[in-house]
Amino acid sequence: MSNDESTCLEVIRWLEKVDAKAGLGKNLYETISRLTPSVSIELIIKSSDKQSTLLTWRDDDLYGPGWHVPGGVLRFKETFVERASKTLENELQIKEASFSGPIGFHEIFNDHRDVRGHFISVVFETTLNVAPRKELQATNTPSRGSWRWFETCPQNLIKNQAKLRKYI
Secondary structure (H helix, E strand, C coil), X not given: XXXXXXXXXXXXXXXXXXXXXXXXXXXXXXXHCCCCCXXXXXXXXXXXXXXXXXXXXXXECCCEEEEECCEEECCCCCCHXXXXXXXXXXXXXXXXXXXXXXXXXXXXXXXXXXXXXXXXXXXXXXXXXXXCCHHHECCCCCCCCCEEXXXXXXXXXXHHHHHHHHXX
16 A cells, blocks of 8 residues: 555544534634635625615634625535524524525635635525624724625725625
8 A cells, every 4th residue: 555545544534533514623624625615605684675785894814804795614414594594693693584595606716825715605695584783783993793784895895705796
C-alpha cells in the first residue's frame, strides 16, 4: 500500500467517528471548505409592504464590517427550510416566518482565500410573522448582529454578497 493510500485510509477511519448531523465544528468545516463548495441559504427578508429589505450587520475576521443578507451553511441531512428557520433564530431571535422559493441560485467566490471561499447559494424570500426585536435595531453606529430596513442596497454590503444586490 502506498503512503497516499495509507493516509487516505487513516483520514477515512477518523471521519467515520464524526457525527456530521451533530455539526462538524469550526476547524473541520473550514478544512473541508478548502476542498469543496459549501451550500448556503440566503434570506431576502422583505417588509410587509415589500418596499424594504432587512439586513444585519456583520463584523468578523472572514468578511470584515458591513451589512449582509442573513444566511447560513446547510448542515448534513438538513433541509433548506430547517436551515432558514435556524438562521432566523440565530441571527434575529425570530421563530415565526414563512419562506418562498427558491427565488434564485448563485455561485459566490472569495478571490482572496480558500477557507470558506466557494459557495453555492440558494436564495429564499422570507416573510416575518413577528417584528424583529427593537433592541437589536441598529443605531447610527451598527454593532455585530444588529438589523436595519433598507429601501435600496447600501454601499457597504459585504463584498462576498455582491451578487445578491439585485434582491434588495
